[in-house]
Amino acid sequence: MATLINATIPACELALSEAFTSLPNLEIEAEQLIKGGENTVMPLLWVRGVEPDDFEAACESDPTVDELELLTAFDDELLYRMQWFDQVSLLFQMLTNAKACLLDAFGKNGTWSLRLMYPSREHLSETKMFCSEHELSFSIEAIQELEGEPSGRYGLTTKQYRALVTAVNAGFFDVPREVTLREVATEMEISHQALSECLRRGTHALVENTVLIGPAESHP
Structure with missing residues (x-):
């Protein structure tokens, strides 16, 4: 593996x-x-x-x-x-x-x-x-360990990976935005609050593992 x-x-x-x-x-x-x-x-x-x-x-x-x-x-x-x-x-x-x-x-x-x-x-x-x-x-x-899911390559949990992919595909990050956070949450059958937290933590992990190189404290 x-x-x-x-x-x-x-x-x-x-x-x-x-x-x-x-x-x-x-x-x-x-x-x-x-x-x-x-x-x-x-x-x-x-x-x-x-x-x-x-x-x-x-x-x-x-x-x-x-x-x-x-x-x-x-x-x-x-x-x-x-x-x-x-x-x-x-x-x-x-x-x-x-x-x-x-x-x-x-x-x-x-x-x-x-x-x-x-x-x-x-x-x-x-x-x-x-x-x-x-x-x-x-x-x-x-x-x-990278176990099948592509999420592992970016430091994401499976839930964070799926939340980010679903939000992107639905147009949540488009300008102008195509859907609301609540609509994405409904599609995923989770609460609005759970999705919001998942996206925030997933975005943090994604940036830290792809954009930021080295210790997090090096990047204010």
Whole structure:
């Protein structure tokens, strides 16, 4: 059975440790991580909380950064293409060995928060063994088994998933709204209050597990 985990690893064992140390407000969200050569990774990263000049100066002295290119700049975030090397290759070796898929990566305060999917618990055990052998401080924060329902991929309960899907299909989230909350509740044969609570909690879980990367407290 597929297994979804949230885990953390210190930046000193992955990438950009010195950048996080010199820039305490730095936040980084991976848009994409691509394996390059044997010992390189070419990521696209959203960078927040710093000015471009400060971030680029910090990267110049960071031993994990080989190349850096600013692609897009907005008021509150920057999109960079980089080239990492050195110990970064260990992460991809770990994922390859366990047939895992890296879904999300978020860095702050010298720590990377990762969201990973494994084909099974047995494959996750291979990661634990790999980390032990290579002395990696890989800490698992949460484990979730994906049991058939697509809700599991997004941190939703089955009731929350069905409530959101029913509301969307009925036009509750359309502008202008096609149906009222009470009409959706009637269709689902539950109370208006129960549906309201289900939609609120489901929306919170959906955003937290798809839009927000990393610890919830990182996103005021």
